[in-house]
Amino acid sequence: MLTLLERIAFVLLVLVTLGWAGYNFWLIARAIRRGHGEFPWREYLKTWQARIRAQIVQVGLNYPVFQNRPRVGLLHFMVFAGFSFYFLVNVVDFVEGYFGFTTLHQGGVFALFNLAADLLSIGVLVGMSALLVRRFIVKDKAFNIRENVLLDPRVRAGAIRRDSLIVGLFILIHVGSRWLGSAFRLGQTGQPDWSAPGANVVAMAFANLPEPVLTLGAHVTWWTAIGLIFLFFPYFVLSKHIHIFFAPLNWLVFRERKLEVTEPAKQNGKEGVGAQTLQELSWHSILDSYACIMCNRCQDICPAYAAGTALSPSALEINKRYWLNENLRAFSGGAASPSLLDFAITKEAVWACTTCGACVEVCPVGNAPMVDIIEIRRALINEADTLDANLQKALENLGKQGNSFGQSARNRVKWTQGLNFKIQDARKEEVEHLWFVGDYAAYDPRGQALTRQVAQVFQDAGLDFGTLYEAEWNTGNDARRAGEEGLFEQLAEHNIAALDKAKFRSGIITTDPHTMNALRFEYAKLGKQYTVTHYTQVLMQLIAQQKIAFKRKLNYRVTYHDPCYLGRYNQVTQQPRQLLQALGVELIEMPRHGMTSFCCGAGGGQIWKGGAVPGERPSEQRIREALSVLSSSNGNGNSPASPLLFVVACPKDVAMYSDAVKTSGNDGKIVVKDIIELVAEALQEPILVTPDKTPLTQADADARAREAELA
Ligand code: SF4
Ligand code: SF4
Structure with missing residues (x-):
């Protein structure tokens, strides 16, 4: 039990550090709220099952952490599981220290509690030590970010390493002290308690220590276990380990479709201008930077990084976070951030993204760096920034001719030449399936031969299908991801009008996955719900119906x-x-x-x-x-x-x-x-x-x- 002086000191410590940490938390919350968009509470409530599932699978079981780095995932899980249980352990230890109550030698549920605390403590100590060895002795290359990537100078100088060391040592001291403290307390009682086997073995080594030494040991380890938490709290809020709080929150408010391009926000009355600054990003994007664990999994899987370009999705999140930490009070109070291109990502990196979505899929905390990149592209396009000449040409072609090849609309059906049957025109006659062919399948010479083969197989299988002929335009999927929101809308409006006039009983078939994505998900936002299937799905259906043998x-x-x-x-x-x-x-x-x-x-x-x-x-x-x-x-x-x-x-x-x-x-x-x-x-x-x-x-x-x- 603590002395009176210790109890007073503890209360003072808690008041000061919780007040300090709470203030920083409040600043972070205000900083996140500076991002645009509302919290769609109703949508969250409607999908509460999915959100609870995410808390269990993604957070509780650490599933995404295991997914592509299983060994590191296991070490992280050991620390995570122990630390989660330590919320209860710390409360019990506080009660024990303050009120003199003890769980030792109590049996029943207390024995289970002691056993879990003992084993999970060992798990945390082993897991954390191995993670520190990985970072500081093995120096895993996964932590490196290439020199051609824009990275906050503090991070280049080793700020993340320092942060990891401080937090790693805190965890080792906190958990190690608690574990050692149990051994001192067992030593004081002079009786073994096998419900805490690890601590019991250590207690046996303390058997010959005099009582005052054991008492001192119990007091010191209580302070280095419980007192340290509060000393550490203000630092923790600004460290990368605040993800303990923000990662579960991020999974709680995740977007239903993680890979979705967000709808452009209205800013200053203007539609679709994207984001030049931090406050023009969504609150989700600002929250992402606080949830980021700086693991570089997104960088590992990023094709643009693998190709040696200046794009690293993890650097984008890290830069946002370091800028925010440095300017937290001013930003949360309403000051504007400089251009994201000044501190978060370079223009070259912005244009290197293939929008493959791998960074979003792999992120263990549910971040979406790709969405930020598309927002920045929107802003660049809106500002009429100089684009790559070929990209500019393709976008112009889309605007003028409805296809990126710059060919006439009539040529869209050129691929049908050589077929010994006529493709039905769904504008004129009713068909079962509408085949939305897509640009590459229609215009690219290599694609045309394949499109003819698809048509022939469909025809031979007796599939009733037709196309929009030259009324089909590019769906705008990639124009939208290039940041050309206006062009996307123009293309979508044209296609929706053409589809409205077409006569088809069932859904849409397509050979092109990009087309599939736009028709299936992005046109839905414009009020049109289509059932869209890829030709591989159609072929499997035809096999199942024995129309293809x-x-x-x-x-x-x-x-x-x-x-x-x-x-x-x-x-x-x-x-x-x-x-x-x-x-x-x-x-x-x-x-x-x-x-x-x-x-x-x-x-x-x-x-x-x-x-x-x-x-x-x-x-x-x-x-x-x-x-x-x-x-x-x-x-x-x-x-x-x-x-x-x-x-x-x-x-x-x-x-x-x-x-x-x-x-x-x-x-x-x-x-x-x-x-x-x-x-x-x-x-x-x-x-x-x-x-x-x-x-x-x-x-x-x-x-x-x-x-x-x-x-
Ligand atoms: S979406 Fe862009 S940033 Fe993300 S992995 Fe793909 S190329 Fe990299
Ligand atoms: S964005 Fe996600 S995957 Fe990338 S470094 Fe942060 S936590 Fe890791």
Whole structure:
């Protein structure tokens, strides 16, 4: 039990430090409220189940922390679990210290409490020590941020390392003291208590210490355990470890669709001007910087960072946070921040983002750095900032011709030439399905051949479909992500009017995942709800209805690339794989697949920009990744003559990866194929060449022909 003097000192300490920390908390809350947008309480209440689930899965089980760094995730979980339980431990210790009550030797629920506290303390000490070793001795490269990225000078000088050291030592001293304190108290009683086995072992070592030493030990460790919390509190509020509070809050108020581009805010009466300054970002974006744990997971997975550009999504969050900490009182009191381009991110970095959404998907605290980048792009476009010439041209083409290729609307149906049937015109005759073809599938010469194959397969399967012909325009998905909100609206209005006039009974089919995303989610914000399916989903439905029956089993070793806008944005990851399975190919997954797929580098307007990047292009890195898994796999005994295939399901990917195979010097080693090419091949009659009329695959037939040629 504490002495009277100690109790008075403790009360004073609590009043001073809680007052100080509370003031800083209040400033942070005001700073967050300076961001635009309201708290949509009603929406939160409507989706309370999802929010509770997020608290259990994302926060309670630390699921996203485990996801892509499982070992670090386990160490973090040990610290998290112990620390969470320590909320109760600290209350009990306070009561014990103040009122002389003890949980030792009590049995029952107290024995369980002591056991949990003892074991979880050991977990925290082991976990925290290992995390410190990782940062300070192993010096994991994941903590580095490249020199060409704009980073707060204090962070460059080691501020995050210092912060981590202070907090790490606090945790070790706090938990270690509490654990040692139990041992001193057990020593004082002179009786073993196996409900706290760890502390009990240490207490045995204290057996011969005189009583005054044990009493002093118990008092000192109480202060270094409980008193230290309050001493640390004002620092903690401004440290990166405030995420303990803001990360759960971030998951509580998460946006229903995490990858959604936010609706542009009205500022000074102007619509859609984006964000030049911190206060022009949403309150969500400011909250993000306080939730950030500065783990660099988003940077690890960012294709723009991997390509050597100046973009690091983690640096963006870190810079926002350090600026806020430095200017907290002024900013929360209403002072304006300077331009985000002065302290948070460079213009080069802003234009390097592919809007792949990987940073949003991977973030363990639910941050969305990509959304900030799009807001800044909006502001740059609004200010008529000088754009990359190719991007500028593509945006102009979209505005004038409704397609990024700058071709006439009539050419949109050129791809139909060569088909032996007429595509129905949904503007004139009613069809079951409306096929929204998309720019790349319609205009790109490589895409056109594939689009014809899709049409042929649909036709042969008896699918009743038609298109909008030249009334179809680009959906504006990528124009919006390039920051061109006005252009997006113009394109969307045109398409919605065309779709309103078209006659189709069921939903929309598309070959293009970017198109799918805009029609499915972004037009919904404009009041139009469409059911949109990707052609791989349609093909699977046709197989299930037995309208498609493959005649050949394909003997290829393949890997499949999930397009960002199909997998991450639209959660279509299973159907393409089921299709590959039905085709009989041997699918070997790349390490980054499904929701953690690595972007080809085309999205968000990047495909229009062209130009060089400082390092290896994301698409070239992806081809290397594919070759490495395809060639290192033992496979299932496929013919060695089978080409290795890189299978895609997006017309832009066909263009991106066909180029990447050439530019990375891998011509002949791997072939890029759209999934429809495999479907078309498997639908052909088998080639019967053997005397016993055994059907051969095209690949086997090709291999035999090559062998015969060599012989
Ligand atoms: S959206 Fe993709 S490219 Fe953009 S910052 Fe996030 S991970 Fe990087
Ligand atoms: S934004 Fe998320 S993933 Fe990126 S550093 Fe912060 S916490 Fe980690």
